[in-house]
Amino acid sequence: MPSTLHYPDIPIPIPGKTRESVAEGVYWLRFPLPFALDHINLWLLDEGDAWTLVDTGIGLGNIRALWQEAFQNCLEGRPLGRIIVTHYHPDHIGQAAWLSEQFRVPVFMTAGESATAARIHQASSQEFGQRLAGLFSAHGLDGQRAGRLATQGNRYRQLVPDIPATTVPIQDGQMLTIGGREWRVMVGHGHSPEHAALYCRQLQVLISGDQVLPAITTNISVGPADPLGDPLAAYLASLATLAELPPSVRVLPSHGLVFEGLQARIEQLQAHHRERLQALQRACHEPRSAADVLDLLFARALDNHQLMFAMGEAIAHLHRLDAAGTIARIRDSGDGIIRFQQPARAV
8 A cells, every 4th residue: 555645747737637547447637726826637448439528617707617628628529428416515616507507417416406506506695695694604704704704705606606407316236337337436425415426447547536635634513504513523434444445546536646555645634633632622622603613723824715714614623522532512601602621511
């Protein structure tokens, strides 16, 4: 088993202009994102007279323009035959409805991801902002920063102008025949409700989506839909399942570079979360809210977009410790803010 990550010498594709081969019949596209994380990787699977596309890019006009270039440059004039979306986040589903209409092809997603996309997309701007701000205010976020989140509107709908009218459901363990090869759907949890990775035993390739990334950690957040949830436990269990794949597997992540050394990377991610949990447990020798521990977890200034993920992740780690019994959730009767403390003294 590789003890470190290995990056094959594969050029990074130029958005809209080039694609790069990462395995027989499997090609890499890269499109930009308007965030600090400035790109997403998409994957084309050759079916002979058509392509299967995995993930679609964010739903902004400049990405549609790049897709128009890619139709000839990267697709060689061949149509898409099907679209697979790993999960509901805007950079993955953003162009799915439009591409589906352009080529009159189905979009495959797990039921949990499809339902989540529909629910969030339908939320009013007021509802979206208030639910988010309400959750984070309860966990100690100050009024000024919570107010900025409350007034930003339904940011999801701004980045996903349309969602597919219908989707074809896929589920864990299902085998999809693509280009004459079998790809197994591997559903993971924690980052999103039913994230679909794809594994081809014949090629020894894993399209990992956001479940395993080579250089950054996957965001694991508590959100308004499940304010008492323990997504970190679900994520760590999903990592353990992926670790059972053969050591020779080549990983195609949604962000970063194609890499080998899946088990080594999973060990790094497990260690990262252990260290964060240990640091939080020590910090909770006195009552701490999620907002109180942001500086401990994130040693940088946070814009609105980053603050949303940071608060969700801080709550997720505190919930994991609470579920494990090493700290306990308390609510101060004076201000109503949720805090956590060890040794446990539940109220």
